[in-house]
Structures are given as structure tokens and as C-alpha cells.
Amino acid sequence: MNWFVVAAVAVCVLVPSAHCASETIAWCYNEPSCNDATWPTIAAPFCNGTRQSPINIVSANATADANLTAFTFTNYGNTSALTKIENTGDTVKVTLADGVKVSGGDLSEAYDSLQFHLHWGNGSTSNGSEHTVDGKRYPMELHIVNSKGSYNKNTTLAVEDSTGLAALGFFIDVKANTSAQPASWNTLTSYLKNITEKGTTVSMAPGISLDDLLAGVDRTKYYRYLGSLTTPSCNEAVVWTVFKDPILVSQDLIDLFASTVRFSNSTSSFMTNVYRNIQKEQPVRTQPASSATRHTLSLMSLILLLGKFLA
Ligand SMILES: *[C@@H]1O[C@H](CO)[C@@H](O)[C@H](O)[C@H]1NC(C)=O
Numbered sequence: 473m474n475w476f477v478v479a480a481v482a483v484c485v486l487v488p489s490a491h492c493a494s495e496t497i498a499w500c501y502n503e504p505s506c507n508d509a510t511w512p513t514i515a516a517p518f519c520n521g522t523r524q525s526p527i528n529i530v531s532a533n534a535t536a537d538a539n540l541t542a543f544t545f546t547n548y549g550n551t552s553a554l555t556k557i558e559n560t561g562d563t564v565k566v567t568l569a570d571g572v573k574v575s576g577g578d579l580s581e582a583y584d585s586l587q588f589h590l591h592w593g594n595g596s597t598s599n600g601s602e603h604t605v606d607g608k609r610y611p612m613e614l615h616i617v618n619s620k621g622s623y624n625k626n627t628t629l630a631v632e633d634s635t636g637l638a639a640l641g642f643f644i645d646v647k648a649n650t651s652a653q654p655a656s657w658n659t660l661t662s663y664l665k666n667i668t669e670k671g672t673t674v675s676m677a678p679g680i681s682l683d684d685l686l687a688g689v690d691r692t693k694y695y696r697y698l699g700s701l702t703t704p705s706c707n708e709a710v711v712w713t714v715f716k717d718p719i720l721v722s723q724d725l726i727d728l729f730a731s732t733v734r735f736s737n738s739t740s741s742f743m744t745n746v747y748r749n750i751q752k753e754q755p756v757r758t759q760p761a762s763s764a765t766r767h768t769l770s771l772m773s774l775i776l777l778l779g780k781f782l783a
């Protein structure tokens with residue numbers, strides 16, 4: 473998850489050092505001197521913490537919690553809410569308009585949806601997601617970053633609260649036998665050619681909504697755990713929701729990420745393998761074994777019983 477410069481500033485205040493003069497920690501994904509293996513050292517005290525993200529979710533270990541109810545998504549259907557798209561040098565980030573919110577799902581209050589960004593590997597046949605489930609790594613992962621409503625989008629305050637941020641994680645997998653699908657992802661990826669270099673931003677025209685991008689995912693089925701930002705400064709301030717269903721996107725569109733945008737300028741490498749490796753396991757919760765399944769089962773027994781009567 474790519475976050476905020478403010479988070480890096482917070483670390484600089486706590487741990488003054490020469491590196492902090494620029495107000496950012498010089499971390500990266502692709503060089504041995506600053507890749508994720510170095511973060512616990514170069515971005516202490518948080519990146520060496522005890523509830524770090526991402527994690528491997530062991531589905532059999534997830535405990536049942538009936539409090540993990542459905543979410544309420546506000547303005548996720550709004551086709552004017554995706555305002556601009558940016559190459560940050562570490563990810564592709566889309567800024568969301570005011571008024572996009574998420575609540576429910578056992579969150580303590582409504583959270584403002586600030587932005588979403590993506591993590592990927594080196595094309596549709598490679599590993600690129602941050603979270604894994606039972607060891608499976610998907611080609612990509614989308615993160616919607618949300619900040620507790622009472623902080624009024626002040627992320628400096630949110631990262632000081634152990635539940636100040638709520639992240640919604642969606643896996644992206646290959647949709648077989650299609651080209652340039654779905655249409656919303658075709659539109660989103662059409663902007664990549666305009667943001668090939670670090671620091672470039674273009675505004676997005678109205679047309680696609682978050683609901684369009686998340687189509688096909690049953691948003692009532694998810695894993696929940698308490699973790700951190702997945703990039704420095706790795707603040708342990710995140711209520712994580714990882715949805716079980718992946719978003720399905722055609723191979724050609726997934727491939728565009730690792731073959732269009734670059735880490736820096738036009739002579740630098742393509743942006744690839746922008747994900748952090750797995751951190752120590754955490755307690756994970758999920759919905760109790762589906763009541764829908766139980767209803768289906770009891771309906772089936774009823775039908776069998778009726779069948780016996782009629783026979
Ligand atoms: C992380 O590093 C900081 C600063 O070096 C240290 O104070 C802290 O104890 C470390 N935390 C863990 C969990 O190792």
C-alpha cells in the first residue's frame with residue numbers, strides 16, 4: 473500500500489537523522505540497498521514492528537465472527553468520483569473525490585475513502601499481490617485507503633490511531649479468453665500511457681466508478697485482521713479487509729502495468745514487482761460458515777423430506 477508523505481515525516485520527527493532532511497525515507501522495491509528487506513532497518517521503528525502487513529492468510533485458521541457484516545459503500549457508484557491518476561514512482565494511484573465513504577463491516581464508524589492504488593509483479597503470469605491466501609499469490613492487488621471519518625482526512629492523526637485507517641484489499645486475477653475486459657479496466661488502464669514517468673498526474677474524465685472496477689466481487693465475503701501500512705513508514709494503524717473473490721481482468725490489461733509505467737524517467741526500468749513480502753502471521757477473522765449454505769442445506773432436506781412424502 474502506498475501511503476502518504478506525512479507518514480514518512482512522522483518517522484523523521486521521531487527518529488531525526490540525515491535521511492530525513494528530504495522529508496521522505498529513501499525506500500524502494502527494486503534495489504538491494506533499499507528494498508523491503510532493508511525497511512526494518514531504514515524505516516524503524518514501525519517497519520520492524522509486530523503487526524506488519526501484508527500476511528499470508530491461512531483460511532483454515534480464520535476464526536468465525538458474526539460481527540463481520542456487510543459494508544455500506546457511499547458514492548462507490550458515482551462515475552465522477554475518480555478525479556486524477558498519478559505515477560508516484562512506487563505505484564499507480566487514483567485520488568477519490570470528497571464524499572466517497574465506507575461504513576459497516578464492523579468498522580467503528582464511517583471512514584472516508586481517500587485513494588486507491590495497485591500492486592503488481594511482472595505481468596499476468598507472475599506473482600504481484602501483497603496478501604496471499606494459503607500461499608497463493610495473485611497477479612495484482614488493489615488497495616482502497618480509508619481514513620476514520622472523525623479525523624476529517626487528516627492522515628497524520630489517522631496513523632497515530634491503531635484503527636485510524638481501513639484498507640480494502642482486492643485481488644486481481646486473470647479473466648480467461650477475453651481481451652481488454654472489463655470496460656472499466658480498459659478505461660482505467662488507458663491512462664497509463666499518460667503517466668509513464670514518476671511524478672506525472674493526469675485528471676480523469678467522468679465515466680467509471682469504483683463499483684464498475686470492483687464488479688463481480690461478493691463484498692460480504694472477506695477476511696479481517698489488524699495490520700500496518702505495507703510501505704514505509706509501515707505504521708500499525710490499519711484495519712485490513714481482504715476480500716475473498718478476485719476481480720477478473722483480461723491478461724492484456726494486467727500486462728500493461730508492468731510494460732507501460734516506469735519507476736522514474738523514460739530511461740529507467742519499467743515499474744515491476746511493486747509488493748512487499750509476507751510478514752509474521754496475525755489472527756484473522758471471517759464470516760461464520762455461510763448461513764446461505766445452511767439455508768440451502770435445510771431447503772434441500774425439506775425437498776428430500778417432501779419427496780419422501782409424495783413417493
Ligand atoms: C524497532 O526498532 C526500534 C528502533 O531501533 C526499536 O526501539 C524497537 O524496539 C524495534 N522493535 C522491534 C519490535 O524490534
Ligand SMILES: *[C@@H]1O[C@H](CO)[C@@H](O)[C@H](O)[C@H]1NC(C)=O
Nearest residue numbers: 530532533534753754755756
Ligand atoms: C495456523 O494453523 C497451523 C496449522 O494448520 C498452525 O501451525 C499455526 O500455528 C496456525 N496459526 C495461527 C496464527 O493460529
Ligand SMILES: *[C@@H]1O[C@H](CO)[C@@H](O)[C@H](O)[C@H]1NC(C)=O
Nearest residue numbers: 535536537538539540578757
Ligand atoms: C462482536 O461484537 C460484540 C460487541 O462489540 C463483542 O462483544 C464481541 O466480542 C464481538 N464478537 C467477536 C467474535 O469478536
Ligand SMILES: *[C@@H]1O[C@H](CO)[C@@H](O)[C@H](O)[C@H]1NC(C)=O
Nearest residue numbers: 547550551552553569570571
Ligand atoms: C459524484 O461525485 C461528484 C464529484 O465529487 C459530486 O460532485 C457529485 O455530487 C456526486 N454525485 C452524487 C449523486 O453524489
Ligand SMILES: *[C@@H]1O[C@H](CO)[C@@H](O)[C@H](O)[C@H]1NC(C)=O
Nearest residue numbers: 593594595730741742744745
Ligand atoms: C519482466 O519480464 C520481461 C519479459 O516479459 C523481462 O524482459 C524483464 O526482465 C522482467 N523484469 C523483471 C524485473 O524481472
Ligand SMILES: *[C@@H]1O[C@H](CO)[C@@H](O)[C@H](O)[C@H]1NC(C)=O
Nearest residue numbers: 597598599600604607608609
Ligand atoms: C509465485 O510464487 C509461488 C510461491 O508463492 C511460487 O511457487 C511460484 O513459482 C511463483 N510464480 C512465478 C510465476 O513466479
Ligand SMILES: *[C@@H]1O[C@H](CO)[C@@H](O)[C@H](O)[C@H]1NC(C)=O
Nearest residue numbers: 623624625626627628629630
Ligand atoms: C493534522 O493534525 C495535526 C495535529 O493536530 C496538525 O498539526 C496538522 O496541521 C493537521 N493537518 C492538516 C492538513 O490539517
Ligand SMILES: *[C@@H]1O[C@H](CO)[C@@H](O)[C@H](O)[C@H]1NC(C)=O
Nearest residue numbers: 662663665666674675676677
Ligand atoms: C493521453 O495521451 C494521449 C496521447 O498519447 C493524448 O491523446 C490524450 O489526450 C492524453 N490523455 C490525457 C487525459 O491527458
Ligand SMILES: *[C@@H]1O[C@H](CO)[C@@H](O)[C@H](O)[C@H]1NC(C)=O
Nearest residue numbers: 734735736737738739740741
Ligand atoms: C533518469 O533516471 C536515472 C535513474 O533512474 C538517472 O540515472 C538518469 O540521469 C535520469 N535521466 C534523466 C534524463 O533525467
Ligand SMILES: CC(=O)N[C@H]1CO[C@H](CO)[C@@H](O)[C@@H]1O
Nearest residue numbers: 646647648649650651722723
Ligand atoms: C480461444 C481460447 O483462448 N480458448 C481458450 C479458452 O479457455 C479454455 C480453458 O481455459 C482453453 O482451453 C481455450 O483454449
Ligand SMILES: [Zn+2]
Nearest residue numbers: 473474615702
Ligand atoms: Zn497498497
